Amino acid sequence: MDRFDLRSPDGTLVLSAPTPDDIDRVTEICVDPEIQRWTTVPSPYTRDDAVTFLTEVVPEAWDKGAPTWTIRTTADDRLVGMVDLHDVAHGRGEIGYWMAPDARGHGYLTRAIELVLDAAFGPIGLELVHWRADVGNWPSWRAVWRHGFRKEGTVRGLNVQRGELRDSWIGSLHKDDPRTPVAPWDGPETTAEPETSLTADLPSTTAEPVAAGASPSPRDPEALVRQFHDTYALPVVADPPSVDRDRVHMRMALVAEELAELVEAVYGKAAGAEMSAAFTRAMAADDGTRDTVEAADALGDLTYVIYGMALECGIPLEDVLAEIQASNLSKLGADGKPIYREDGKVLKGPGFFPPDIAGVLARHGFKPRS
Numbered sequence: 001m002d003r004f005d006l007r008s009p010d011g012t013l014v015l016s017a018p019t020p021d022d023i024d025r026v027t028e029i030c031v032d033p034e035i036q037r038w039t040t041v042p043s044p045y046t047r048d049d050a051v052t053f054l055t056e057v058v059p060e061a062w063d064k065g066a067p068t069w070t071i072r073t074t075a076d077d078r079l080v081g082m083v084d085l086h087d088v089a090h091g092r093g094e095i096g097y098w099m100a101p102d103a104r105g106h107g108y109l110t111r112a113i114e115l116v117l118d119a120a121f122g123p124i125g126l127e128l129v130h131w132r133a134d135v136g137n138w139p140s141w142r143a144v145w146r147h148g149f150r151k152e153g154t155v156r157g158l159n160v161q162r163g164e165l166r167d168s169w170i171g172s173l174h175k176d177d178p179r180t181p182v183a184p185w186d187g188p189e190t191t192a193e194p195e196t197s198l199t200a201d202l203p204s205t206t207a208e209p210v211a212a213g214a215s216p217s218p219r220d221p222e223a224l225v226r227q228f229h230d231t232y233a234l235p236v237v238a239d240p241p242s243v244d245r246d247r248v249h250m251r252m253a254l255v256a257e258e259l260a261e262l263v264e265a266v267y268g269k270a271a272g273a274e275m276s277a278a279f280t281r282a283m284a285a286d287d288g289t290r291d292t293v294e295a296a297d298a299l300g301d302l303t304y305v306i307y308g309m310a311l312e313c314g315i316p317l318e319d320v321l322a323e324i325q326a327s328n329l330s331k332l333g334a335d336g337k338p339i340y341r342e343d344g345k346v347l348k349g350p351g352f353f354p355p356d357i358a359g360v361l362a363r364h365g366f367k368p369r370s
Helices: 020-030 033-038 045-065 109-119 138-144 219-233 248-267 269-283 292-313 319-326 357-362
Strands: 013-016 068-073 078-087 090-097 128-134 148-160 162-172
Touching: 013 109, 020 033, 020 045, 020 078, 045 109, 068 109, 078 109, 090 109, 109 128, 109 138, 109 357, 128 138, 128 148, 138 162, 219 319, 248 269, 292 319, 319 357
Parallel strands: 090 128
Antiparallel strands: 013 068, 068 078, 078 090, 128 162, 148 162
């Protein structure tokens, strides 16, 4: 197979074939305790091991139609991870991946897996992609679960690490399967361990955070938001409707902020700044009016016209919401607890990863302007 690169739609990542120039960086990464814990890499890992991997194993795999890519940030061409398709035959292959300890929690793996799946079911021509990891490796499962993989079951003694048999989970994704979770999250509420997925030659790890609970259907936006509120202990009131509440000012500011972003996206930065300035003037002109009926009507109409705009612009709002939900639920702090701003707004924790909206749209044929 000829070597080829993969690039993220937002231009932040490139997946390219490893070269001998990566030997020192791979050596540095593969001494990580989590890679040592979950994969079959030699332990201790030496520079000679990296030499063998990059000059013999990887080229041979490419020649046999089993590609291995480095994950690099385009801003500084830094190797932050690696992902591969191995055991490629009869229209199927198995995915493996790892992320460098100093690059985890940025959403790189999420975008990389999406690119590899696009290639697997596109030019490579696979029908099915498999995944496996040692039982208990919840972070590895999280990495592919959010892309629609189905956990098929547990196989006793499937994985062998340094002479020890280990029970393994197995999962799969068919080319026609949806690329969003197809079952509720079945693991622990939070985990700080990096994901690892066992492969024959490629150590695999990353650190996409696992959020509390299972994602509701993106066809039910209120359920998505309710999950967010439950996860971060935000108010969900049961008393009679009223907009005369302390947090209404913060909520209005959030609505205005998103509207300003929409105006900027459609009309430009100057227009967005005008919208932000208009809201500041509106806040200053507050006369204490709190009309709950009109507010409810406006909220309903906003929801209606937002979906209408998405329909007329061809924007797959369900898929966009699912991507935003996964990102929003990654904001927990290192201790697994929410972090709040003084006004109650949820802040981003160290494991936060941004939503890959460009990737979602690309799956529906979107091509950014050159």
